[in-house]
Amino acid sequence: MPHIICLAKQVPDPETPASQFKVDEAAKKVLPVPGIQPVPSQFDTIGVEAALRIKDAIPDTIITIISLGPDSSRDTIKHCLAMGADEGVHINDPAVNNADHWATAEVLAAAIKKLDPPDLIIAGRQAVDWDMGVVGSTIAEILGLPVVTIAKDVKFESGKVTVERVLLDGFETVEAPTPAVVTVSNELGEPRYPQLRQIMLAAKKEVKSWGLADLGISAPANRLTLEALFVPDTSVETEFIDGDSAQEKAVKLAQRLREAKLI
Amino acid sequence: MANGVLVFGEVTEEGKLNPVTGELIAAGTRLGGPVTCLLAGSGVEGLAQDCVAAGANKVIVVDDAILAEYQGDAYLPVAERVVKESGAGIVLLGQTMVGRDLAPRLAQRLGTAVAMDCVALSTNGDKLIAERPAYGGSARARYSINGTPQMATVRPKSQEPLEADASRSGEIVKQAAGIDAGAIRAKTVSRRKEKAEGIRLEDAKVVVGGGRGLGGPEAFQQME
Numbered sequence: 001m002p003h004i005i006c007l008a009k010q011v012p013d014p015e016t017p018a019s020q021f022k023v024d025e026a027a028k029k030v031l032p033v034p035g036i037q038p039v040p041s042q043f044d045t046i047g048v049e050a051a052l053r054i055k056d057a058i059p060d061t062i063i064t065i066i067s068l069g070p071d072s073s074r075d076t077i078k079h080c081l082a083m084g085a086d087e088g089v090h091i092n093d094p095a096v097n098n099a100d101h102w103a104t105a106e107v108l109a110a111a112i113k114k115l116d117p118p119d120l121i122i123a124g125r126q127a128v129d130w131d132m133g134v135v136g137s138t139i140a141e142i143l144g145l146p147v148v149t150i151a152k153d154v155k156f157e158s159g160k161v162t163v164e165r166v167l168l169d170g171f172e173t174v175e176a177p178t179p180a181v182v183t184v185s186n187e188l189g190e191p192r193y194p195q196l197r198q199i200m201l202a203a204k205k206e207v208k209s210w211g212l213a214d215l216g217i218s219a220p221a222n223r224l225t226l227e228a229l230f231v232p233d234t235s236v237e238t239e240f241i242d243g244d245s246a247q248e249k250a251v252k253l254a255q256r257l258r259e260a261k262l263i
Numbered sequence: 264m265a266n267g268v269l270v271f272g273e274v275t276e277e278g279k280l281n282p283v284t285g286e287l288i289a290a291g292t293r294l295g296g297p298v299t300c301l302l303a304g305s306g307v308e309g310l311a312q313d314c315v316a317a318g319a320n321k322v323i324v325v326d327d328a329i330l331a332e333y334q335g336d337a338y339l340p341v342a343e344r345v346v347k348e349s350g351a352g353i354v355l356l357g358q359t360m361v362g363r364d365l366a367p368r369l370a371q372r373l374g375t376a377v378a379m380d381c382v383a384l385s386t387n388g389d390k391l392i393a394e395r396p397a398y399g400g401s402a403r404a405r406y407s408i409n410g411t412p413q414m415a416t417v418r419p420k421s422q423e424p425l426e427a428d429a430s431r432s433g434e435i436v437k438q439a440a441g442i443d444a445g446a447i448r449a450k451t452v453s454r455r456k457e458k459a460e461g462i463r464l465e466d467a468k469v470v471v472g473g474g475r476g477l478g479g480p481e482a483f484q485q486m487e
């Protein structure tokens with residue numbers, strides 16, 4: 001009976017219009033936009049999709065979702081349960097509300113150790129808020145597990161995971177003994193959309209709520225200090241070439257490009 | 264920079280130095296240097312002089328068939344050992360397919376942190392200040408790292424390389440890889456390249472864009 005643990009993070013909606021994206025520079029935080037709900041990080045739901053494909057092939061697979069975050073993260077767990085995962089663990093502790101990637105990895109690793117040993121730990125390749133792409137690999141190193149990153153296909157059979165990884169100009173197939181960590185990329189495909197029946201079943205699935213005391217750890221230290229957070233100035237200077245005819249404009253454009261040493 | 268900067272050089276499939284190497288060397292120089300470049304791979308020894316020409320003060324060559332193609336489990340122990348022995352205060356890798364995979368694992372092995380996909384680097388005394396895009400580029404974050412060495416991966420083409428200077432001199436040392444093949448757990452069993460037609464966007468010197476004003480596909484051929 002395979003056990004897969006999927007890590008899922010709730011993030012501000014990346015579809016938030018740029019005009020509404022604002023940063024509180026003093027607090028070094030992104031301001032939540034009224035009316036725009038946070039969402040599960042896209043690559044993490046793709047990770048759940050990867051787990052569900054394995055469950056499609058091996059129906060007695062158990063999929064556990066773990067999410068570290070405040071109260072609202074429960075919605076992300078519920079979404080993953082509605083996709084078809086079996087149970088959830090919500091790690092909710094104010095002491096780690098400002099945990100960086102390394103503290104997050106330590107806490108998640110501690111939670112994983114408390115659960116039934118997994119065959120696979122699946123995470124998104126990066127969270128779509130900070131875009132760092134470190135937590136999955138860091139957890140693998142903490143737990144001493146092999147890790148295969150940026151997967152577009154994940155196949156599991158007893159004792160072995162076969163991963164197709166995305167390369168810059170192609171793909172490679174990597175095999176690793178399980179237990180192992182795999183991080184997934186969008187090339188794996190669209191995460192399945194929760195169907196009504198699954199949404200209703202999800203309401204009955206268990207979501208444990210743990211604090212650091214349940215994990216037997218104190219808040220790990222942050223290794224990164226956020227010195228500043230700001231919205232960059234993206235004003236662009238556009239030079240319009242004018243002239244009386246297309247030919248004239250073309251000649252002037254060519255001259256400008258030569259002056260700018262571009263041609 | 265106390266104890267210098269170590270950069271992770273990369274080699275292309277065609278056996279040339281990946282341009283990100285020169286960019287990392289230049290960035291390391293601007294952070295105060297001195298710059299040591301780790302060049303790991305197979306048949307890469309001949310490229311060490313190019314690293315010196317690009318500005319590296321020292322090149323550590325680890326040349327072994329087992330390093331012919333990137334595998335995390337083979338490259339990681341080499342990188343870890345070289346970084347520890349160098350005592351470098353700052354370690355830079357490219358935000359490449361290799362860097363994305365290697366850097367987080369290396370950071371954890373070294374008990375430190377890495378700022379990924381940085382587009383600007385500066386120092387405040389001995390503190391590295393790493394600036395990177397976040398929230399899909401909508402925001403910029405500046406970090407400092409509480410750990411040694413301070414690590415960053417750098418976005419390709421974000422750092423201006425130095426003018427290559429063949430007259431530069433630098434120390435080139437060779438080291439054995441010392442990898443136990445049995446310790447490689449995640450094994451690459453096959454690779455499939457997809458042949459792209461024409462020049463890759465990333466390799467082009469100049470990119471000319473055309474829009475709807477062109478009226479149709481034929482006009483694009485005129486542009487060529």
